Amino acid sequence: MKFINKVIVSLVELMPKPIVRIFANKYIAGDTLQEGVSVVKDLNKRGIMATMDVLGEAIQNRDEAIDAYQKADEVLDVINREKLDANLSIKPTQFGLMLDEEFCYDLVKKLVVKAKEYNTFIRLDMEDSTTTDKIIALFLRLRSEFENVGIVIQACMRRSMDDIALMNAQGGHYRLCKGIYIEPEKIAFRGKQEVRDNYMALLHRILKDGRYVGIATHDSYLIDAAKKMLSDLGTQKGDYEFQMLLGVREDLRDQLNREGFRLRLYVPFGKDWYKYSVRRLKENPQIAWDIFKDIFSIR
Numbered sequence: 001m002k003f004i005n006k007v008i009v010s011l012v013e014l015m016p017k018p019i020v021r022i023f024a025n026k027y028i029a030g031d032t033l034q035e036g037v038s039v040v041k042d043l044n045k046r047g048i049m050a051t052m053d054v055l056g057e058a059i060q061n062r063d064e065a066i067d068a069y070q071k072a073d074e075v076l077d078v079i080n081r082e083k084l085d086a087n088l089s090i091k092p093t094q095f096g097l098m099l100d101e102e103f104c105y106d107l108v109k110k111l112v113v114k115a116k117e118y119n120t121f122i123r124l125d126m127e128d129s130t131t132t133d134k135i136i137a138l139f140l141r142l143r144s145e146f147e148n149v150g151i152v153i154q155a156c157m158r159r160s161m162d163d164i165a166l167m168n169a170q171g172g173h174y175r176l177c178k179g180i181y182i183e184p185e186k187i188a189f190r191g192k193q194e195v196r197d198n199y200m201a202l203l204h205r206i207l208k209d210g211r212y213v214g215i216a217t218h219d220s221y222l223i224d225a226a227k228k229m230l231s232d233l234g235t236q237k238g239d240y241e242f243q244m245l246l247g248v249r250e251d252l253r254d255q256l257n258r259e260g261f262r263l264r265l266y267v268p269f270g271k272d273w274y275k276y277s278v279r280r281l282k283e284n285p286q287i288a289w290d291i292f293k294d295i296f297s298i299r
């Protein structure tokens with residue numbers, strides 16, 4: 001099975017887009033903002049919060065960054081108009097981070113200002129290691145003026161404990177995840193347990209320092225360990241939340257919801273669904289294999 005999974009992972013990027021789309025439907029709310037809104041409304045009805053994400057990756061020029069800004073701005077308007085229990089996640093490279101940091105800051109700041117007006121929040125997603133310093137600098141600059149902005153910490157990165165120490169001094173507000181990008185061993189933990197151990201060490205530091213954290217994982221081991229740590233430290237329910245991705249481990253999601261934990265789902269939508277979906281499929285080739293068997297009636 002492991003061999004088949006490896007083959008599927010290596011084939012994902014060679015698959016025709018329509019096939020990838022069949023797998024991807026599980027992970028994305030749809031192509032349009034309206035489809036995103038309808039998924040969020042459904043989650044809200046069940047007491048689950050959302051963070052909305054307009055799919056897209058690094059852009060090539062300022063016009064594309066402005067386009068990303070306009071789409072994100074529209075999402076904030078809809079969150080406000082439709083009274084959604086949701087905030088917005090953005091990828092800083094979509095707003096020109098690697099083209100011109102000042103230009104990117106101006107665009108993201110406009111979003112943070114509007115989000116503040118609407119009493120909601122902007123989360124800066126963390127991207128690959130070539131962007132980490134710039135995303136942290138952007139966060140710290142925004143955070144010095146606004147409380148309604150947060151960042152993501154990746155447990156796979158060896159630098160993360162130092163980054164937290166730096167950011168806690170200025171009011172860190174985190175989503176803690178393992179990290180999706182494959183990084184060299186020199187700068188990243190690669191072993192499953194090493195990453196888990198660092199995740200728990202980072203969580204401990206964040207909670208001890210009294211910073212808000214979104215515990216973003218589908219790993220039962222981490223969820224159980226986090227629950228124990230939260231209880232041992234006596235952390236109040238309003239000081240943290242669990243976070244999961246749309247379409248992943250719905251059993252665990254429903255269980256956390258039943259248990260009364262604050263829970264937020266990452267709801268991506270939009271026409272640029274391809275790269276996001278490939279990352280999700282590489283994470284879980286079992287899904288690709290199951291659908292492949294269905295399509296070709298392999299039993």
Ligand SMILES: Cc1cc2nc3c(=O)[nH]c(=O)nc-3n(C[C@H](O)[C@H](O)[C@H](O)COP(=O)(O)OP(=O)(O)OC[C@H]3O[C@@H](n4cnc5c(N)ncnc54)[C@H](O)[C@@H]3O)c2cc1C
Binds near residue numbers: 127245
């Ligand atoms: C809300 C949220 C936001 C995130 N934001 C970022 C970010 O900004 N930057 C970043 O680098 N990473 C981000 N991630 C991704 C994260 O870093 C991990 O890659 C991802 O969550 C898988 O790690 P895991 O902790 O769930 O553990 P894993 O060990 O990978 O997964 C645990 C179990 O969950 C199930 N599972 C995991 N992934 C899938 C899948 N795709 N399909 C079906 N089942 C699956 C499997 O059963 C697996 O055994 C985010 C994750 C979440 C939940």
